[in-house]
Every structure is written in structure tokens, then in C-alpha cells.
Amino acid sequence: MNNILTVKIERAISELRRGGKLVVSDNNSGTSVLLLASELIESHSIDELSKLGLSRPVIILSKNRSKAIGINGTDGPCSILIKKNWDINDILSLCMPLANHKIPKIDGALPESCYGIVSSCILLLRQSRLLPAGLMAIISNVTVEQINKWAFEKNLIHVDTSDIKSYEKVNANSLFMSVKAKVPILHTENCEIIIFRPKDGGNEHFCLVFGKNRTLKSDQALVRIHSQCITGDVLDSLKCDCGQQLKQSIKLMAKADEGILIYLAQEGRDIGLLNKLRAYSLQENGMDTVEANEDLGFNDDERLYYPAKEILGQLKIKNVKLITNNPKKVEHLKNLGINVVERVPIKIVPNKHNKKYLETKSKKSGHIL
Secondary structure (H helix, E strand, O other): OHHHHHHHHHHHHHHHHOOOOEEEEEOOOOEEEEEEEHHHOOOOHHHHHHHHHOOOOEEEEOHHHHHHOOOOOOOOOEEEEOOOOOOHHHHHHHHOOOOOOOOOOOOOEEEHHHOOOHHHHHHHHHHOOOOOEEEEEEOOOOOOOOHHHHHHHOOOOEEEHHHHHHHHHHHHHOOEEEEEEEOOEOOEOOEEEEEEEOOOOOOOEEEEEEOOOOOOOOOEEEEEEEEOOHHHHHOOOOOOOHHHHHHHHHHHHHHHOOEEEEEEOOHHHHOOHHHHHHHHHHHHOOOOHHHHHHHOOOOOOOOOOHHHHHHHHHOOOOEEEEEOOOHHHHHHHHHOOOEEEEEEOOOOOOOOOOHHHHHHHHHOOOOOO
């Protein structure tokens, strides 16, 4: 049953990413809506949603994006009524920072409480690595009991809010060891790579296991949980310290001849490479990392560590010495039931390109540098 859930959400994610629309239902409230990613709208999108749902579409925005465009006083996502004279650029400028386009005047915004389904739609957009902003139209002519049949007849993917909320945890629980192989690397020949694949065919994660016999010398494993950073890890970008942290962690575990490096497919603190580069563009105009992420509508850090918990569990690791400068990561793991017995810091020497980035990490994100 759980596998059916994750496959359904993966299909929904693929549909949103290609600019398609889908149906989202909340069985508790009896509400069903049509959802479309705002960044992929076309000239006919509003009329199409209106005719299908028999209601006027609204723009839905995350709490952070709402604040970025001056909507305050909401404790969560909100929706904005679309004026008939707005064009695509007007809508896009509300949903994302748009160069050379002024944000149109907003008459008012409806808080989350008016549309309880909004937060689930925003979550699904984030899970799709899309901006947390969309077009939503209530399906006013179909009951929740008939919505599945209606969606099938319209050739639309249908998901429930409960599936969206549980997807990330269920998906992580479905990870399985797909393959393992010895991989000698620069700092040691005693290294094995293990690929973990979810049963729905979604994002794969992997880990490196260090040590001649690939067994722990004690019951406290030296562990680094590292989130993918193509610019830092692969291109040696000077804008961040990710590549340096990765390489230092590998050296540390190679020297100890034991350890586990878990490499999670969570690019850009889990907002995706495209959105990370959007944030980079905003940083070029003076914003720091946190400000840029929030201006796009995201939180400072969107990462969840369910996959790391599952991987450690399958490796039968109960106690870890965590290589990190981030106390929040320690707390996240402890909240998941992982016993972090020690935090092992990494010393990074700043350069002129990442000095502000590291200062922001320290001042706003609580990293101990």
C-alpha cells in the first residue's frame, strides 16, 4: 500500500514538473482543487482551470513568499484572487522575483484557514523542487466521493493531502540496498560504495563505508551526512564550503580507517539545483543565503533526514560521532531517534567569495564555525 502511495506522488511530481495540472483532495474538508505550478503557466492556464473547476483560480503562495511581497499577518500560506487585467508577468512577479517587472497591486489575500488544502499543495510543489507558488482552482461541481472517477475521466492524476504529508517519510522507509562495490579513492583503497534506491524509482542516495574490513572498531561510528552540492562538490565552487567539508570528512574517515559518509540527493538544502542558482542570482544583488531562499518562498533549510535514519538503520548503526558544524542537524537526528554521542567540527578557512556565506551560516543558521 505504501508503495502505491509513493508511486502516485512521484507521478504527481512528474506532472507538475512538466507543466501539467492535477487534482488534490482533502477528505477531511471534502474539498478538491486543481493545481498547476505557477512558474510553468501559459496564456491559457487561467481559463483552462476556470472551465474545468467552474471557479476562478487563485494564486497560492508560501508564508515566506507572502512576506517577501509585503503580505504580513499570516501564519502560513495564503491565496490571492487574480484580477482579470493581470497578465502572465503580473502573476509570475507575485510568485517569484522577476527582473524589470513591478509587483501588481494586491487588494487582499486569504489566509490558510480559508483554504486548508493550500499548505498541502505548497508542500507538493516543494517536493517537486519547484517554487512554492501555484495556481489553484476549487473544483466546485464534483463531490469528494466522485472526484476520483471525475479525475480519471479527465485523464488527471489525483492525490490526497494525507498522501502528500506522509510521502517523504514513507519514501525514505522504502529505501533498499540496490548494489554495493569496492571503490578505491584518492585517500584510501579501503572504501565501499552502497546505493540506496526507493521502491518507487525516485531519487537515489548513496553512502561510502570506510575501513579495511568495513566493520566498526567501536559501537560509535564516525559519520558525515552530506547533502548533494554539485557546484561545491564537483565544480569546487568558492561560493560555499560544501566541497571543502566533503573532502575534509573523507580525509578524516580515511585516516581513521573507518566511518560512513551518507550522500543525500538534497541539492541546495533540498530546494534543487535550479532554485539554488536562482538564489545565487539574488545574492549577486546583495542578499545573503537566507534572504535569497526566503525571497523565493523557501525556508532557510528544507532538508529532512528520514533517508539518513533509514540508511543508518539498515547498516545497523545506533551511535554516531557526527561530523558537522551544524547543531540543528544534530537535533534533527536526535529527534529521529539517532544517538549522536559527539559532534566532530570541521574547520574551514574562508575566502573572499564565501566569507559572507559563512558569516550568514553562523549568525542566522546557528552553525558553529
